[in-house]
Amino acid sequence: MSGGHSVTTSWGTVSVDALTCFRKEFQVYFPPALLASGVAYLCIYLLQTIREKLVITHSYESAMEPERFVVPAFAFRAGKNFRLVR
Amino acid sequence: MWFPRLLFALGRTFVSSGEWWVVWVVFTFMLASVAVRMLQERKPTDATIGMGEAFRFVRSSRLGDLIRVSALAGIATALFTIFLVPLLLRPLPLLLFQLHLLHDYLIVYDWATAAVTLLFFALMTKIALAVPELVDDQGVTIAQAIRNSTMATAGWEVFFLLEFGVIGLIGGNLYFAGKDLLEGSWKHGQLTQPALN
Numbered sequence: 001m002s003g004g005h006s007v008t009t010s011w012g013t014v015s016v017d018a019l020t021c022f023r024k025e026f027q028v029y030f031p032p033a034l035l036a037s038g039v040a041y042l043c044i045y046l047l048q049t050i051r052e053k054l055v056i057t058h059s060y061e062s063a064m065e066p067e068r069f070v071v072p073a074f075a076f077r078a079g080k081n082f083r084l085v086r
Numbered sequence: 087m088w089f090p091r092l093l094f095a096l097g098r099t100f101v102s103s104g105e106w107w108v109v110w111v112v113f114t115f116m117l118a119s120v121a122v123r124m125l126q127e128r129k130p131t132d133a134t135i136g137m138g139e140a141f142r143f144v145r146s147s148r149l150g151d152l153i154r155v156s157a158l159a160g161i162a163t164a165l166f167t168i169f170l171v172p173l174l175l176r177p178l179p180l181l182l183f184q185l186h187l188l189h190d191y192l193i194v195y196d197w198a199t200a201a202v203t204l205l206f207f208a209l210m211t212k213i214a215l216a217v218p219e220l221v222d223d224q225g226v227t228i229a230q231a232i233r234n235s236t237m238a239t240a241g242w243e244v245f246f247l248l249e250f251g252v253i254g255l256i257g258g259n260l261y262f263a264g265k266d267l268l269e270g271s272w273k274h275g276q277l278t279q280p281a282l283n
Contacts, residue, residue: 028123032137033116040112044105051101054094079180 099168107160114156114217118144121218148220151228166206174202208246212239
């Protein structure tokens with residue numbers, strides 16, 4: 001050690017210091033983060049429920065009727081004439 | 087017939103934007119509170135404040151501006167997920183079809199979505215420093231704070247990209263490992279139920 005420092009550091013002291021520091025910070029930040037996440041989750045759950053009510057097609061059966069799979073003319077022409085890979 | 091469908095689609099988009107906005111409001115206020123607390127600790131008075139006190143300070147000082155910044159981020163995220171991602175990934179099926187790789191569509195789609203999302207959030211991080219500046223400097227406007235944040239993070243884009251990539255890979259691996267573990271233990275539990283005896 002240069003500069004007059006006589007403190008010896010080992011992996012053990014560094015680990016203990018790091019764990020103590022982490023524990024201190026964790027105790028400060030974890031409870032508010034948990035509370036905020038809980039409130040946000042409730043809000044998003046409510047909004048998701050509203051969003052799911054706004055589905056005009058209510059079943060996959062009707063969404064998968066064959067007429068919904070018709071390829072539009074322009075997409076068919078593009079797929080037939082335009083090649084991305086030679 | 088198309089008009090109610092359009093209204094429903096717009097309604098869903100609007101509600102989806104609201105969901106993103108909630109995420110960003112919570113993130114912005116948490117970030118601002120943490121910044122206030124850390125700035126207070128750096129002062130020579132040596133007094134520490136709790137997160138509750140920091141949040142009360144944030145709420146009373148720059149409530150409107152922080153809500154506006156989070157709304158901006160929410161609108162950007164909603165536009166990205168609703169409009170830009172589908173537009174960017176539109177040529178993917180055609181490309182895979184021509185490469186005779188269409189059977190890998192789902193996995194390629196997932197990875198392509200993850201890559202585009204990573205890029206977007208790495209760029210969004212460039213405006214994150216506007217939040218601490220807004221709560222620290224009462225005179226600065228939102229536009230100035232965003233401009234300063236963009237300038238301060240110039241050259242850090244690749245770092246953000248790699249950092250989020252690594253965090254995402256670790257998080258994703260942990261998630262799938264945990265999911266497989268739970269699924270495996272559930273199946274094992276089903277097979278060794280007392281009902282089988």
